[in-house]
Amino acid sequence: MRWTGFSLNFLWRTPARSDRLCLVDTTLAITYHEHGKPADVLRLEERPLPEVGPQEVKIKLLKAVINPSDFGMVLGSYGKLAELPAVGGREGVAEVIEVGSEVTHLRAGDRIRFPENAGVWQTAAVVPAKDVWKVPADVDLDLAAMAWVNPPTAWRILRDANIHEGSWIVQNAANSAVGLFTIQMAKYLGLRTLNVVRREELIEPLKGYGADVVVTEDSGYEKQVKALTDGGEVTLAFNSVGGESAIRLVKALSRGGTHITFGAMTFEAVRWPTRYLIFNDICLKGFWLDRWYRDNSPERIQVMFDNLFNLMRTGVISAPVSATYKIQDFAQALEASTSPKLGKVLLEP
Structure with a gap:
């Protein structure tokens, strides 16, 4: 990317209750309220979580990935953009911690893809259950986080x-x-x-x-x-x-x-x-x-992921992790992600 060289002068909004990160009534999120260089527009915010509706689930982040397309979305140059203000990040894996009264295909403890539409660079979220894809428990956690792009x-x-x-x-x-x-x-x-x-x-x-x-x-x-x-x-x-x-x-x-x-x-x-x-x-x-996701049925997408998860669990494919950072240290993580390396930079709660 051309805008490398983070000065770490990110817009910090210090959470008022950072000691409550272990609770599930708030989320700590990396957000942007306008498009621009990530070093200029990304900030850390603590946000309240809504109550879980009948067809929703509450999830907590396990691992998130930093991808080049994430920067494209922040810059406003990607092929699709989130409605502002938005939470950054498109790829990660989470755990279900609460299930709505009408949800029957998920339960607490299930490992799932963190839905992209919610913004993945946050510690927790309440999301529609229909947007959730389950992840086999026997797939390596880092690989599961990197499985979707x-x-x-x-x-x-x-x-x-x-x-x-x-x-x-x-x-x-x-x-x-x-x-x-x-x-x-x-x-x-x-x-x-x-x-x-x-x-x-x-x-x-x-x-x-x-x-x-x-x-x-x-x-x-x-x-x-x-x-x-x-x-x-x-x-x-x-x-x-x-x-x-x-x-x-x-x-x-x-x-x-x-x-x-x-x-x-x-x-x-x-x-x-x-x-x-x-x-x-x-x-x-x-x-x-x-576009491929939009043009294909959920059944065909599931077949593809069944194949990919099998390649992961059998060791046919693997991937190095360059470094893992806490979400609070996202400035250093984004700096590392734009430096020469072999492997992805991950975020964790």
């Missing part, structure tokens, strides 16, 4: 591309969460990966996750693809960076390959190399998980 993004792009076993994938930002899940899922599906990173020190860790080939952005890899893949066909490219990095992926694709953009970390414009589109018949597409 990056694993399904990698899984959907891989599965919906309909590429055959033995094909090669090339991806930039291969050390990102999506990148690491893509490496592991591709291996599981019989696919091979050519992975692009910016720092040499990431090469060996990525190989430890099953990466076949790891190169740096400035290595000229796009001119060496045949040698790097032993003549293999590179049929799919994952782009989450943009700019020149995205163009190099286009050049690395084999004839008829597909280039899928699902992020733009650098915010740099891309001037597509037209000759590759014409003479190599490259297909440019986009993917947005939010």
Whole structure:
């Protein structure tokens, strides 16, 4: 992100009763009342919780994740925005602590996805029971918190591309969460990966996750693809960076390959190399998980998560955690999340 370098001069609204965080009548939330740079507009607030209605549940946060799209929502640049004032955060896992009188499919103690619409960066919430997705108790807690954005993004792009076993994938930002899940899922599906990173020190860790080939952005890899893949066909490219990095992926694709953009970390414009589109018949597409969720039935979404949870519990996919911070220390957490790292930064109550 371009606005790195937090000064820690966040707008703090100190909770009047911070000693009552263990109770469930209030929530400690990271909020924003206007769009802007997170360092300027995020603040910590204590808010009262409403009574639990007949079709609602009260939940407490277990772990929350900091994702690039969270910053896009705060900045006001994301594809969908919350109504202001809003609580930050889109992804996390919670525990049900109270159930409404008409709720029959949930009970206290159930582990669930913290509903995105409520804003996840808060210690507790009262939410509609219909918005809750259950999480198996035997899935690692950190993985359960990270289950809702990056694993399904990698899984959907891989599965919906309909590429055959033995094909090669090339991806930039291969050390990102999506990148690491893509490496592991591709291996599981019989696919091979050519992975692009910016720092040499990431090469060996990525190989430890099953990466076949790891190169740096400035290595000229796009001119060496045949040698790097032993003549293999590179049929799919994952782009989450943009700019020149995205163009190099286009050049690395084999004839008829597909280039899928699902992020733009650098915010740099891309001037597509037209000759590759014409003479190599490259297909440019986009993917947005939010739209996929809207376009598919709850039954199909559940099937996908059943598959993903099984991959997690059997150890096929895993993910490192760079650091975990208390919600009260959110300024340091957001600073850490924009620094070079391998693994997500998490928040906890």
